[in-house]
Amino acid sequence: MSDLRLKVSSNPHVRSSVTTSQIMAAVVIALLPAAGFGIYNFGIWALIHILICVATTVLTELLYELMLKKPITIGDMSAVVTGLLLALNLPASAPWWIGIIGGVFAILIVKMLFGGIGQNFMNPALGARCFLILSFTRIMTDFPDIGDGLSGATPLGQIKAGLPVNIMNMIIGRTSGTIGETSMIAIVIGACFLILLGVIDLRIPGSYIVSFVLFIIIFSGHGFDGAYISAQLAGGGLMLGAFFMATDYTTRPITKIGQYLFGIFLGIMTGIFRIFGPSAEGVSYAIILGNLIVPLIEKITYPKAFGRGGERI
């Protein structure tokens, strides 16, 4: 019977079929509606930016690992997600090289230098976006004219300036802005796909959006103004940020209560930045600040073990 060649391991002996690359591939698929709408809305340059960003992030990770003789991890698809998210956060009118600078910064500085996948303390795409906004402010805040006669003003900018906006256009996405942020519908379709697959849940996006709405009702001076609230929700990067960037596994708290706290923090910070800040937008900075307080949130929300509290005996 010694002809049996048996494998021996510690329990459990079965594994679910879900893998990291499948999860990342699902996120990529979920971003396609937003990316597709961006290309429709802004034209061929949107596509070029997406291709440049994805190629840069994947190549940066590959070269870094080759040079340092580390195991190659580009198969896990997470660099593709970072590249795609970065591109969706760029204005289509930006020069071609902006994606390369952003992509290298995202992968090399934010991700790989901190240990690669799962180790970065802030979302790489958002880190790169904030870096680009601070370094190339003109380029990053100059949005293309999409032929609506508004010469590239974003709806949030219009609201801030007290001008009227067309909410229907904002929900569909026929407005100016970054490549992937304009269409609320496309983003929500992708988010529903991820929620149905169980990749993300509504804890963070839900608490983020609800707390943001409450904040602007109280502090914006517009009170309970339906048009203003829907414009704030549909405009800018709130939807993309809430569903795709605040939910980034690595940089959000892992505990359930922590995730609610995180969402509420993001809602409040976004409200502060949008209403009291000089810029019309505030989602990126809010999420990055949120990323930084994740360790603190996790520390105070560490769960009580079963039978150690909570339940009645």
Added chain:
Amino acid sequence: MFMARYTFTGGIHPNDGKALSKDKPIRDYLPQGDLVYPCSQHIGAPAKPVVAKGDHVLRGQMIAEAGGFVSASMFSSVSGTVKAIEPRRVVTGDLIQSIIIENDNEYKEVEYSDPVPLEDMTKQEIIDCVRNAGVVGMGGAGFPTHVKLSPKDPDKIDYCIVNGAECEPYLTSDYRRMLEEPEKVVSGLKCMLALFDNARGIIAIEDNKKDCISLIKSIVKDDPRIFVKALKTKYPQGAERQMIYATTGRAINSSMLPADAGCIVDNVDTVVAIHNAVINRQPLMERIVTVTGDAIADPCNFRVHIGTNYHELIDAAGGFKEDPVKIISGGPMMGFGIFELDLPTTKTASALLCLTRDDVTAFKSSACINCGRCVEVCPGRVMPKVLAECAEHYDNERFVELGGMECCECGCCSFVCPSKRPLTQSIKSMRKIELAEQKKRAAMAAASGEEKK
């Protein structure tokens, strides 16, 4: 009256694989070759052999006596000659002192003492019957049952729970037992209830076994003390702490015993062993073993004489139809991967599972992406990801502080991990190290205390 939740927080739904053997009635299997009885097939002190090489033994004769209060005696399941007493390999890979008996195939049985009706027995007599029959927890842990049945304060026991969850994938032994011999299960529970005046009996069954639920309900419908609870099907519903929570709403932690929450929990096979011990005065000699998996030609449920070699069980199930890649003694979530088949069936061996694919080596493990799935499914409500990190850094202090000792090693975290990290394995090893160190510290404290005197 009941604070039943019918379920618990966390848990997983693995492919259950029970269809392979679910509809196969229990078949008696008579052993052909030698039988091997490891002296340590329970928690506690090893049993001490009371026979010597060359002795002739009868079926039902004691061959080793309990080595202390927390220990269990062993009985020969066949008649024959003691061939040797020597170390033999068991499923965990350890070499354990074992009694080897050559089967004479005559099955001559000892005379058991005359049964006494349950009503006429004192509580101590019932417990003695269980102890004298060598009954241990047959769900896998192997904790001596007479110890469980002797809590400090028997009046404070509110529930005797029969664990019929059988939440491990592929296993169908408890299912078949409940379907074919439900009256024995109920009778065993009545023996337990006779010990605890204030207790109600609960037979808890997962709701994927609807036929068992209605069958047993019809048997106990006139008994005011026994209730059947249909629990939601989810792994690890059969884990003791999750079982108590789902049936009574009481939550116990790793440093408590079920009795601290007024509960006594025993697995279906154990309860049947209690019935045999108390009503028939027969010692524990047999158990139901599911031989299954996609490598097995004819998956079966066998009534197996304890001590039977695993080879024989595989042959009895038609042998392999495909070469197995992995053979597991027990279920796929908590069983032991074994590297040879020359091993004996013990009191705690519930299944022999032969798979043609090994998930563990089929996937390569990669870095944690912090997805939180392990935290979501952990029934112990700790953070497997963080505990495994502590374990990898040998950080005992933090491991204990963060609740590492609360882990029940159910395997849910490793199962769901998309990065295929061996979380359960890391945590399990660390728990072993920490338990050993706690023992060492206690011994040193005791020694220094004596010096001071």
